Amino acid sequence: AQSVSQHNHHVILSEAASLELGCNYSYGGTVNLFWYVQYPGQHLQLLLKYFSGDPLVKGIKGFEAEFIKSKFSFNLRKPSVQWSDTAEYFCAVSHTGRRALTFGSGTRLQVQP
Amino acid sequence: DSGVTQTPKHLITATGQRVTLRCSPRSGDLSVYWYQQSLDQGLQFLIQYYNGEERAKGNILERFSAQQFPDLHSELNLSSLELGDSALYFCASSDYTGELFFGEGSRLTVL
Numbered sequence: 754a755q756s757v758s759q760h761n762h763h764v765i766l767s768e769a770a771s772l773e774l775g776c777n778y779s780y781g782g783t784v785n786l787f788w789y790v791q792y793p794g795q796h797l798q799l800l801l802k803y804f805s806g807d808p809l810v811k812g813i814k815g816f817e818a819e820f821i822k823s824k825f826s827f828n829l830r831k832p833s834v835q836w837s838d839t840a841e842y843f844c845a846v847s848h849t850g851r852r853a854l855t856f857g858s859g860t861r862l863q864v865q866p
Numbered sequence: 867d868s869g870v871t872q873t874p875k876h877l878i879t880a881t882g883q884r885v886t887l888r889c890s891p892r893s894g895d896l897s898v899y900w901y902q903q904s905l906d907q908g909l910q911f912l913i914q915y916y917n918g919e920e921r922a923k924g925n926i927l928e929r930f931s932a933q934q935f936p937d938l939h940s941e942l943n944l945s946s947l948e949l950g951d952s953a954l955y956f957c958a959s960s961d962y963t964g965e966l967f968f969g970e971g972s973r974l975t976v977l
């Protein structure tokens with residue numbers, strides 16, 4: 754069974770700091786990769802996704818992620834965070850044989866003004 | 867707005883009771899997924915339906931059941947409720963790419 758690991762459970766940054774959230778998955782086949790964000794009290798929204806092609810994916814709100822197949826990783830990055838980025842971030846994986854997403858445990862990001 | 871509608875938004879009930887959560891997917895999406903989000907378990911996949919048929923099962927308890935109707939809306943039935951069933955229940959629908967679009971969730975509190 755596939756699994757997703759998010760190593761950082763709680764990250765606290767100051768505004769303008771750079772962000773990198775780790776995500777590793779375990780599945781040997783072809784995967785689809787996602788990062789979702791959940792703002793306080795809201796539902797999950799897609800930040801970015803990777804299906805194929807350029808392993809560097811750009812998403813909304815200045816976020817990007819890089820798929821490194823050899824490392825089974827899909828880390829999320831943002832060069833300069835804002836207070837409004839305070840939220841919980843979830844990495845998720847699916848594959849063609851199982852469309853249902855498997856989510857990581859989430860990383861709670863707190864950005865201090 | 868994702869286009870996925872869930873009702874009710876909030877629900878408070880007692881242990882041993884039964885509740886039904888409802889989900890309407892985005893127009894044109896045939897797949898519906900149910901997820902449970904709790905503090906200790908995180909986001910857990912419960913079950914998926916595709917065009918009325920069960921497609922995949924996750925960590926869904928036997929006390930829970932779901933179905934998808936001909937108009938593609940779905941219902942999640944939770945019975946013999948326990949305190950530990952208190953959680954946020956999300957419904958999502960997907961297009962052909964597999965991207966999931968989530969509803970705003972139904973927050974269930976079991977007292």
